Amino acid sequence: xxxxxxxxxxxxxxxxxxxxxxxxxxxxxxxxxxxxxxxxxxxxxxxxxxxxxxxxxxxxxxxxxxxxxxxxxxxxxxxxxxxxxxxxxxxxxxxxxxxxxxxxxxxxxxxxxxxxxxxxxxxxxxxxxxxxxxxxxxxxxxxxxxxxxxxxxxxxxxxxxxxxxxxxxxxxxxxxxxxxxxxxxxxxxxxxxxxxxxxxxxxxxxxxxxxxxxxxxxxxxxxxxxxxxxxxxxxxxxxxxxxxxxxxxxxxxxxxxxxxxxxxxxxxxxxxxxxxxxxxxxxxxxxxxxxxxxxxxxxxxxxxxxxxxxxxxxxxxxxxxxxxxxxxxxxxxxxxxxxxxxxxxxxxxxxxxxxxxxxxxxxxxxxxxxxxxxxxxxxxxxxxxxxxxxxxxxxxxxxxxxxxxxx
Amino acid sequence: xxxxxxxxxxxxxxxxxxxxxxxxxxxxxxxxxxxxxxxxxxxxxxxxxxxxxxxxxxxxxxxxxxxxxxxxxxxxxxxxxxxxxxxxxxxxxxxxxxxxxxxxxxxxxxxxxxxxxxxxxxxxxxxxxxxxxxxxxxxxxxxxxxxxxxxxxxxxxxxxxxxxxxxxxxxxxxxxxxxxxxxxxxxxxxxxxxxxxxxxxxxxxxxxxxxxxxxxxxxxxxxxxxxxxxxxxxxxxxxxxxxxxxxxxxxxxxxxxxxxxxxxxxxxxxxxxxxxxxxxxxxxxxxxxxxxxxxxxxxxxxxxxxxxxxxxxxxxxxxxxxxxxxxxxxxxxxxxxxxxxxxxxxxxxxxxxxxxxxxxxxxxxxxxxxxxxxxxxxxxxxxxxxxxxxxxxxxxxxxxxxxxxxx
Numbered sequence: 001x002x003x004x005x006x007x008x009x010x011x012x013x014x015x016x017x018x019x020x021x022x023x024x025x026x027x028x029x030x031x032x033x034x035x036x037x038x039x040x041x042x043x044x045x046x047x048x049x050x051x052x053x054x055x056x057x058x059x060x061x062x063x064x065x066x067x068x069x070x071x072x073x074x075x076x077x078x079x080x081x082x083x084x085x086x087x088x089x090x091x092x093x094x095x096x097x098x099x100x101x102x103x104x105x106x107x108x109x110x111x112x113x114x115x116x117x118x119x120x121x122x123x124x125x126x127x128x129x130x131x132x133x134x135x136x137x138x139x140x141x142x143x144x145x146x147x148x149x150x151x152x153x154x155x156x157x158x159x160x161x162x163x164x165x166x167x168x169x170x171x172x173x174x175x176x177x178x179x180x181x182x183x184x185x186x187x188x189x190x191x192x193x194x195x196x197x198x199x200x201x202x203x204x205x206x207x208x209x210x211x212x213x214x215x216x217x218x219x220x221x222x223x224x225x226x227x228x229x230x231x232x233x234x235x236x237x238x239x240x241x242x243x244x245x246x247x248x249x250x251x252x253x254x255x256x257x258x259x260x261x262x263x264x265x266x267x268x269x270x271x272x273x274x275x276x277x278x279x280x281x282x283x284x285x286x287x288x289x290x291x292x293x294x295x296x297x298x299x300x301x302x303x304x305x306x307x308x309x310x311x312x313x314x315x316x317x318x319x320x321x322x323x324x325x326x327x328x329x330x331x332x333x334x335x336x337x338x339x340x341x342x343x344x345x346x347x348x349x350x351x352x353x354x355x356x357x358x359x360x361x362x363x364x365x366x367x368x369x370x371x372x373x374x375x376x377x378x379x380x381x382x383x384x385x386x387x388x389x390x391x392x393x394x395x396x397x398x399x400x401x402x403x404x405x406x407x
Numbered sequence: 408x409x410x411x412x413x414x415x416x417x418x419x420x421x422x423x424x425x426x427x428x429x430x431x432x433x434x435x436x437x438x439x440x441x442x443x444x445x446x447x448x449x450x451x452x453x454x455x456x457x458x459x460x461x462x463x464x465x466x467x468x469x470x471x472x473x474x475x476x477x478x479x480x481x482x483x484x485x486x487x488x489x490x491x492x493x494x495x496x497x498x499x500x501x502x503x504x505x506x507x508x509x510x511x512x513x514x515x516x517x518x519x520x521x522x523x524x525x526x527x528x529x530x531x532x533x534x535x536x537x538x539x540x541x542x543x544x545x546x547x548x549x550x551x552x553x554x555x556x557x558x559x560x561x562x563x564x565x566x567x568x569x570x571x572x573x574x575x576x577x578x579x580x581x582x583x584x585x586x587x588x589x590x591x592x593x594x595x596x597x598x599x600x601x602x603x604x605x606x607x608x609x610x611x612x613x614x615x616x617x618x619x620x621x622x623x624x625x626x627x628x629x630x631x632x633x634x635x636x637x638x639x640x641x642x643x644x645x646x647x648x649x650x651x652x653x654x655x656x657x658x659x660x661x662x663x664x665x666x667x668x669x670x671x672x673x674x675x676x677x678x679x680x681x682x683x684x685x686x687x688x689x690x691x692x693x694x695x696x697x698x699x700x701x702x703x704x705x706x707x708x709x710x711x712x713x714x715x716x717x718x719x720x721x722x723x724x725x726x727x728x729x730x731x732x733x734x735x736x737x738x739x740x741x742x743x744x745x746x747x748x749x750x751x752x753x754x755x756x757x758x759x760x761x762x763x764x765x766x767x768x769x770x771x772x773x774x775x776x777x778x779x780x781x782x783x784x785x786x787x788x789x790x791x792x793x794x795x796x797x798x799x800x801x802x803x804x805x806x807x808x809x810x811x812x813x814x
Contacts, residue, residue, distance in 0.1 A: 050730040051731075051736070083726055083738055118722075119759070120764070227723075302709070314524075315525075315526060316634075319458055320456060322457075322458070323456040329458070332492070355490060357527070
């Protein structure tokens with residue numbers, strides 16, 4: 001197992017800042033800057049929503065044109081710069097140029113991320129102020145940077161992992177924000193991951209795509225997918241370690257997977273109004289894609305989420321959600337178990353068996369479900385497709401947050 | 408316009424009953440019987456969930472084998488008889504046989520519907536008592552029958568329409584139940600529609616399939632699809648009117664469309680915890696199917712539903728939901744309007760225009776959205792595909808109802 005630390009002590013060649021630029025009314029941190037002292041090979045994964053925010057469009061273009069010498073990522077919260085047309089794109093470009101000017105680099109070396117309300121223009125005065133403040137105050141304070149990208153998150157999410165290999169040791173570290181609008185295909189999910197290892201671009205992109213698929217793409221908070229989802233991975237090589245051979249690449253992948261999985265789970269734990277952390281182990285579906293889709297459909301179902309909230313072992317809702325996932329599914333071949341905890345060693349109490357209620361006591365199931373974390377194992381009895389999805393309940397608090405987000 | 412009456416005075420040759428059989432703990436009506444004095448040609452539309460409840464399986468078989476001489480429909484609430492295996496199917500068959508015995512008809516002439524909690528076996532003693540009571544108390548009391556099929560519905564839903572044609576006049580009348588788990592493809596939605604007109608089976612099935620597609624399949628309460636969805640249409644011909652020629656068939660379709668649309672909208676209005684009735688007019692999508700899917704995705708989005716609840720004209724969430732519908736969609740060609748009311752004559756206030764926020768006052772939008780009914784018109788600017796979807800907000804009350812449904 002890879003040991004993930006829930007903090008970042010520093011990564012060679014990277015400095016960061018989190019400042020109050022003036023976008024958030026309450027004076028909280030709202031602009032983050034991540035800077036490398038040398039060029040980074042950079043990979044990205046972006047939203048699949050047809051509505052892409054201006055910073056997403058800009059970054060996709062930058063990484064297509066210029067993936068080998070990125071130097072900085074500037075991120076603002078409180079305004080998504082989405083559905084803002086040509087002015088929005090211009091503002092994203094200006095944000096990059098102002099950052100480049102402050103750091104004495106080229107605008108093409110800067111990536112931009114935004115999160116917050118859709119359909120409002122970036123307050124460029126505040127952005128300029130934030131860039132001036134942050135570029136003048138770079139340090140190792142990753143906690144401040146992680147706080148500055150939060151929206152309705154209640155706490156910063158950051159993590160790091162140290163990897164030893166034949167050529168030496170290096171660090172992978174990252175921060176993320178989530179909260180609401182979290183769904184398969186990432187939702188309003190921003191993450192910047194950096195490493196002081198050196199990797200070739202193709203390997204780096206493959207590693208990030210693979211890691212995102214088993215982490216950020218396997219969490220469901222509310223089933224909505226945002227216009228701004230972005231995960232970036234910057235590798236500056238300052239550790240002197242070149243990750244090239246198969247063993248080293250496998251070790252890098254394992255560490256990156258563990259890091260992104262941790263950050264993704266942190267997003268679920270801190271989801272809007274979440275009171276329960278729910279792991280859905282879907283096994284023996286016809287294919288892995290089917291298993292993912294069944295888990296995502298269960299995780300997005302309002303009825304199952306309400307039952308999680310109420311500690312109600314209403315397995316009928318889980319099986320019914322599986323049945324409408326649009327995949328192969330046969331209740332008569334399916335069984336379902338529930339256990340307390342995030343990754344229990346045993347599947348626990350069987351509550352559904354081959355199309356029928358299992359023989360169990362309701363009170364036992366309710367006792368398991370009253371825990372803050374629970375795991376359902378759904379055996380579909382059809383094939384070898386397995387996937388684990390992390391999700392949560394829906395509470396009164398979610399409605400309060402999202403009924404009143406903009407006021 | 409077809410004049411829909413929100414009550415049923417009686418339909419020639421049909422009698423009904425709604426009784427307390429003992430399934431509901433609070434003594435409320437929980438078993439309904441609809442009986443025709445002569446054979447009915449019968450059409451059905453059923454859930455597309457892969458998990459089908461026992462009564463759905465039984466009725467699908469009955470209508471495949473025996474669609475021309477159905478005599479009765481028996482419906483219980485409080486127990487869905489879903490995920491109940493072979494015993495569940497046996498119980499559904501026994502329910503039909505007991506009903507047939509009480510009415511001195513054949514078991515093959517009886518259809519069965521169930522709604523309620525999944526995964527519990529039908530209490531057959533209560534069912535037998537309800538069948539005895541209801542078969543002994545048949546009358547024109549459709550309100551009692553409609554009350555007996557309710558689960559978390561707060562009021563019975565019934566309607567009738569009188570149609571005049573060259574050959575005379577006839578009635579179409581129906582009842583429905585909904586409340587939660589309402590989604591495209593119908594969800595826990597039961598409806599029995601009867602007519603004293605005579606129609607050929609193929610015409611009747613076509614009329615019902617078409618009517619369901621533009622009514623029950625265009626409503627979204629929570630995006631879940633149930634194991635028990637059933638809409639039945641029984642035609643006994645007692646009015647002496649044969650609906651055969653093209654004009655008469657068109658008039659029948661128009662009346663059936665209006666009736667089912669009314670019942671479907673009633674289901675949304677009475678959805679669990681609903682405080683706002685929202686009409687989504689999706690126009691100029693690439694195809695009708697795309698328009699339906701865009702409307703359904705918006706209607707099922709937790710973020711848009713929360714914004715409806717909070718009277719927040721957060722059009723960004725609506726556009727973002729359209730962008731993830733899996734259809735053709737281009738925000739730069741799209742525009743969005745909002746108006747108060749269920750079917751306003753004008754599109755109202757434009758809030759989004761060609762990929763950009765429109766020039767409007769937030770207070771004006773909030774004022775419109777504080778109304779109990781509102782209509783959004785989304786022009787996709789891509790083709791000629793139009794569809795209207797009816798949906799609702801999500802409130803704290805929904806969470807309370809569904810977090811605590813079984814206790």
